[in-house]
Amino acid sequence: MKNAGSTKFDLTEDLKQCIEFHGHLCPGLVYGYLVAKNAINLLELKRSRDEEVVAISENDSCAVDALQVLLGTSIGKGNLILKDYGKNAYTILNRSSKRAYRFSRNRYYRYSGKSREEFDRLDAAISSGAASEKEKWRHKLLKAKDLLSRPFNDIFSTKEIDIVMPPYAPLARSEACAKCGEMTMSTKMAYAENGKRICIPCST
Ligand SMILES: [Zn+2]
Numbered sequence: 001m002k003n004a005g006s007t008k009f010d011l012t013e014d015l016k017q018c019i020e021f022h023g024h025l026c027p028g029l030v031y032g033y034l035v036a037k038n039a040i041n042l043l044e045l046k047r048s049r050d051e052e053v054v055a056i057s058e059n060d061s062c063a064v065d066a067l068q069v070l071l072g073t074s075i076g077k078g079n080l081i082l083k084d085y086g087k088n089a090y091t092i093l094n095r096s097s098k099r100a101y102r103f104s105r106n107r108y109y110r111y112s113g114k115s116r117e118e119f120d121r122l123d124a125a126i127s128s129g130a131a132s133e134k135e136k137w138r139h140k141l142l143k144a145k146d147l148l149s150r151p152f153n154d155i156f157s158t159k160e161i162d163i164v165m166p167p168y169a170p171l172a173r174s175e176a177c178a179k180c181g182e183m184t185m186s187t188k189m190a191y192a193e194n195g196k197r198i199c200i201p202c203s204t
């Protein structure tokens with residue numbers, strides 16, 4: 001694929017891993033990448049094999065995938081907690097040192113790269129709804145590149161915070177639903193009118 005000269009840039013190995021998992025490079029992924037890298041430094045983290053690291057994301061955007069790749073905080077392990085607040089803010093915890101940092105973006109994005117005119121033109125086209133798919137991706141690429149070139153403190157404010165360590169992901173035995181017979185985590189079951197234990201879909 002032809003790549004315009006001004007957007008060609010070297011990707012680090014860890015960012016490449018994030019792109020491979022996520023499927024594309026976009027500003028959201030870069031936000032998560034930057035937060036993960038800084039959390040690793042500040043909290044001296046290794047990728048979480050189990051639940052040693054916990055991430056609380058205050059959005060469910062592309063950024064979350066970089067946290068999953070780099071921090072090993074994943075939905076499946078239960079050490080990725082999503083709060084759907086629509087905020088570009090993340091809290092990363094290290095269980096062994098009991099330390100946590102919250103990273104939050106608290107200013108408007110402003111393009112600072114060399115392709116300013118092109119960025120503004122694409123931005124206007126997107127706002128008016130006239131941008132093509134190709135232009136939308138070009139806009140994302142310029143923004144991602146710009147974010148990668150800036151000091152972290154320009155993008156996020158960082159605070160060490162006191163936080164109660166969240167409980168470990170719950171484990172519970174499964175039992176068969178009295179109605180459909182499917183094995184269901186016992187703590188997630190409801191009671192039918194006859195007092196039998198049934199799964200949530202059967203109870204509604
Ligand atoms: Zn994305």
Ligand SMILES: [Zn+2]
Binds near residue numbers: 177181182201202
């Ligand atoms: Zn059922």
